[in-house]
Amino acid sequence: MQIDWWTLVFQAINFLVLVWLLKRFLFRPVRDVIEKRKAQAEEAFAMAAAREAEADAAKARMEADRAALAEERQKLLKSLHEQALAEREKLLAQSREEAARLVDAARGTIAEERKAASADLRKQAGGLAVDLASKLLGELDSDALSRACLDKLENRLATLPQDELLQIEADLRNPAAHVTVATAHTLAPGEQELWRQRLAARFAPQDRIVFEADPAIVGGAELRFPHAALKFTWADQLERARALLQSDGADG
């Protein structure tokens, strides 16, 4: 076996040239690309890590905001609840006050109405009582009653003040003046005679005594002088009773 040293040298040089060529055209560009790609990947990783950190921070901020919001909500709800309770208490107090006022007003109104109704009832009852008494007394007139009235009027005349009595006598001195005896029903002739005798003994001649029927006086009798009158009539008594009843109702 022989070795061609020229070939050996050629091949060694060829290989070294090939090393240089491949380093120039293959390994260096590929390495650059790989480095570039690695740098891009690292950059992408770094960016992703930064974004992840940013997202974590944003998430933490969001959770903190959410917690603060929940706390604020709780505070707000508590405040609103307290306000609602206070408002409710206030409204309840106002309502109670208003109800008390309405109850008082109603009670006042009821008392007023009751008072008015009572007065009205009293008035109506008085009226009815007076009407009933008038009716009954009107039917009860009789000669005995007439005499009783005559006795009563005489007693009244006896108790009149002196000046009033003198005034009546002065009025009757006039010849045209007369005394009118008014009764609810026309007196019987006997009764009229009795009245004439009793009145003539005190005031005037019998021919100046006039009798008059006046249903308005209901019962009893009324002596009418020129400027005065003496009454003992049921109408007058009933009117007084009515006035008394009504005045009691008004007071009551």
Added chain:
Amino acid sequence: MEANPLAPDILFTLGPAPVSRAVVTTWAIMALLTAVAWAGGRRASAHAGALQTTLEIVVETIEKQVGEIMRRDPWPYLPLLGSLFLFLVAANLSAVIPGAKPPTGHIETPAALAVVVFLSAHYYGIRALGGAAYLRRYVKPSPLLLPLNVLSEITRTFSLMIRLFGNMMSHEFVLAIVVFLAGLLLPVPFMLLGMMIGIIQAYIFTVLAAVFIGAAVGGELE
């Protein structure tokens, strides 16, 4: 009687230098590899095309393998070792081209590559460790081992050369004998076997070169 098949096949001369077929084939292989590398890497970008992607895969595979063997950053050694592997693969597989003969089937090419690896190991070792520290490793663990260490440097380079040459040359011979005996179809499995042997020998040669350089850089003897 035919000429010695192991003798260099001189095609022409350049002045006093005879240019053998192996050299011309090597030039063709260099041109092909350079053209492919240039085509794939001329517009290298992060968004790679098909050829660039293929080249990237090849380079990254070699880088990974060399890194695992040397257990250090492979990029300073990758142009040498990567070129060695690619050249050997191309040279060994050139046998499948009709009329072509692999340059590694002649002793000069494996010898030249072995010499380059031998010198490169020392170059990288001295550059990494310094001259004195690099030479001290020959007297470790004992100065008595200095002759053996020096001898092993020579023999391992020689074995590197002979292994590649023997495999490729014997394959050429076997293929020629089979073609002579059996005609056209039977050599096809042998050619496939030869392709596998060629790739394996390229791998072995490159791995051993990486081991030698890695040992030199790490201050160790093989």
